[in-house]
Amino acid sequence: MDLDTLKPHQTVDTCGLSCPMPLLKTKKALKGMKTGEILEILGTDPGSKKDIPDFGAKNGNRFLGMVDGEKGVTHYYIMKN
């Protein structure tokens, strides 16, 4: 899947926040989404680079990938099951 052309249904901004807030916000956002929808997460914490992919692949959800963007912000994409 081409991450650059992906159209996320919802975006969560966790820039500046560190563990565990990015994960909590991700979990909360996923709860409110429908099957097949895509969640985008923005984050700057280096810890998220392991946490979000691990968590994103749990409970049948699919972790689609991550892209390092400008100003040290990483974009993560998860598809809700």
Add this chain to the structure above:
Amino acid sequence: MGEDGLLRSLKEQLTNGYRFLFVNAWSGYMAGILIAVLALMIFLWNGMWGISGGYRNWGEWFYYLIGLGGDRPATPWMDPQSVTNLAILAGAMASALLSRQFKARRAPLREYGKGLIGGILMGLGAALAGGCNVGGFYSAIGVFSMGGYTMMIGLGLGAWLGLKVLLWEMENLPPATTTTGSDAESGWSVVWQRFQPVAGGILGILLIAAVYLYAAVDQARIGGLLIFGLLIGLVMHRSRFCFVRAFRDPFMTGEAEMVKVVSLSLMVYGFGSAVIKWNYIQPDTMGVYHPFWLGSLLGGTIFGLGMLLAGGCASSTLWRLAEGHTKLGVTLVTFALTNAAAMRFIEAYHIRHYLGKGLYLPGVFSWQLGLPLFMAVLLLWTLMAGWNEKTEKLVIF
């Protein structure tokens, strides 16, 4: 194969080695075993490994310098726990630089507030429990001081409470404003990105030189602690070793990995220290002073709540700060100041008497029963976490 091929092979091997150490994340299990071995080395070399004692030393210095009395504290670069802390910080910073992960990281204002309160709670909790997540829990269990177990229960309670607070915050307060783009993609930051590993290498060399310096002035004992601390800092940073996760994740995502890592680590630590104590290489009650049970339970609960708010315990505050998280700098300051003040208060009013006293596990249950019991508790913890990972029965969110 000519000289050219040899050079290319050498370069390739160096690149692979660098990738292995500083690009790929280290496995948590490997880190757990390494940390247990290093904790045992510290135990053999000097005494039980702890962290809050070093924070207390720094807090005492502040009070001493502003004229709040007390005897002159030990010089920070001569106090054993202060030296291991400084070494963890420096080792983690060299590691962060070598991995190109060092960056001054600002956080939204509310996060600094949480860091400040978290530090106060951890400083207070560590004073009551006779140690932090390392000295009061990890090392305590590792050297068979029973206060470690009551602190463990307290840390679990505190983490549960802290997670509730974070959830409440997320549901009820507006999202904290973010500070994206702390520095623009200027030419300078590109240069810095390239230069980081060099800076890390230079820092590493200076730190090794400092070990020689200690030896040259007849302080090899302190120099040894510097080495062990540097290695702990490296291992913790590269594996992102976080005791908080062992207590928080079972309630948050159900993840059991860190519980398994800490359990495994403690098994190595415990069997190592059993051998050392059995042979009286170190006195068998060395490190057994944690107030069982009120002090360590109460202290553990307060500490657990604090570590959730701060987003770091005594050890991960050090390596996260070394990576540039300014929020944890605030935590470190309030932790040190509160811990020193609370220790003064506890001593002045003879409160320790009410908190409990150090109990030696083999002293109570004998070695024959004590070691199986030690193993049983860790296995039970692991099995429960594994069951919870499947069923998510304990997950509160």
